[in-house]
Amino acid sequence: MNLSLEGKTYVVMGVANKRSIAWGIAQSLSQAGARLIFTYGGERMEKNVRTLADSLEQEHSLVYPCDITDDAEIEKTFQQIKDEVGTIHGLAHCIAFANKEELDGDYLNTTRDGFMLAHNISSYSLTAVAKVIRELDLMREGGSIVTMTYLGGEKVVKNYNVMGVAKASLDASVRYLANDFGKENIRVNAISAGPMRTLSAKGIGGFNEVIKEMEEKAPLRRPVTQEEVGDTALFLMSDMARGITGELIHVDGGYNKVGL
Numbered sequence: 296m297n298l299s300l301e302g303k304t305y306v307v308m309g310v311a312n313k314r315s316i317a318w319g320i321a322q323s324l325s326q327a328g329a330r331l332i333f334t335y336g337g338e339r340m341e342k343n344v345r346t347l348a349d350s351l352e353q354e355h356s357l358v359y360p361c362d363i364t365d366d367a368e369i370e371k372t373f374q375q376i377k378d379e380v381g382t383i384h385g386l387a388h389c390i391a392f393a394n395k396e397e398l399d400g401d402y403l404n405t406t407r408d409g410f411m412l413a414h415n416i417s418s419y420s421l422t423a424v425a426k427v428i429r430e431l432d433l434m435r436e437g438g439s440i441v442t443m444t445y446l447g448g449e450k451v452v453k454n455y456n457v458m459g460v461a462k463a464s465l466d467a468s469v470r471y472l473a474n475d476f477g478k479e480n481i482r483v484n485a486i487s488a489g490p491m492r493t494l495s496a497k498g499i500g501g502f503n504e505v506i507k508e509m510e511e512k513a514p515l516r517r518p519v520t521q522e523e524v525g526d527t528a529l530f531l532m533s534d535m536a537r538g539i540t541g542e543l544i545h546v547d548g549g550y551n552k553v554g555l
């Protein structure tokens with residue numbers, strides 16, 4: 296057993312730019328020899344994703360639109376992926392969204408629409424994609440699904456609010472999906488990353504304080520990097536992690552273990 300992904304194909308969802316966690320994952324998987332397929336949410340992202348995909352040493356870039364709120368588009372995209380490659384061996388789901396005004400102040404101010412939006416994009420989307428993978432029998436050789444979560448789903452984190460509640464739902468989905476998929480030798484896990492300066496993180500109130508707190512209180516006394524999260528995803532995608540499913544692995548410099 297080793298970390299090589301030679302001869303295997305993975306779908307990476309959620310690259311917005313070079314700071315995206317999905318891009319960190321893509322680089323780790325690519326360095327391990329994986330063939331990658333990218334999906335992006337919305338036309339604004341297309342150019343960035345194509346440029347980044349072309350920068351990898353791949354035969355030819357496969358890049359498709361996939362608005363995660365649109366079941367027909369999810370089906371169309373994954374059908375195209377099936378037509379192109381036949382089988383995939385893993386999926387990295389790195390997608391989340393909530394209204395900026397609801398990521399500041401009291402959680403109590405969450406609106407019904409804001410609650411539904413955050414849950415739809417940040418949690419249900421994993422299940423929606425998983426369903427299509429099953430329907431199309433896309434992971435028929437077994438596989439690994441990895442999603443991105445955050446401590447705010449387990450504990451109260453200032454300003455994370457409705458996104459924390461959506462992450463709790465995502466974390467629970469990981470366990471249920473792991474159980475549904477286990478008999479097909481498909482594993483489902485989440486990485487709980489420490490705070491990183493990405494496009495999405497910019498929307499969260501007081502984000503600079505969160506990074507400062509990591510530097511002062513995390514056992515490693517520093518924020519984690521995109522590469523560290525990417526390498527953990529590589530481990531989870533590889534056969535080295537063949538006994539791990541339904542798990543949430545913290546890549547946060549140990550921050551979640553500190554009590555005071």
Ligand code: NAD
Pocket residue numbers: 308309310311312314315316317335336337340361362363364388389390391392416443444445487488489490491492493494495496
């Ligand atoms: P990012 O902004 O680079 O990525 C978020 C992605 O979600 C973007 O590519 C965006 O296009 C996509 N997205 C939003 N709505 C979509 C839709 N309707 N359809 C398809 N795609 C859509 O930010 P990121 O920090 O890399 O976020 C990736 C994941 O990591 C998210 O789940 C986030 O919650 C999680 N995470 C981030 C941090 C952090 O501090 N940055 C920490 C822990 C977990």
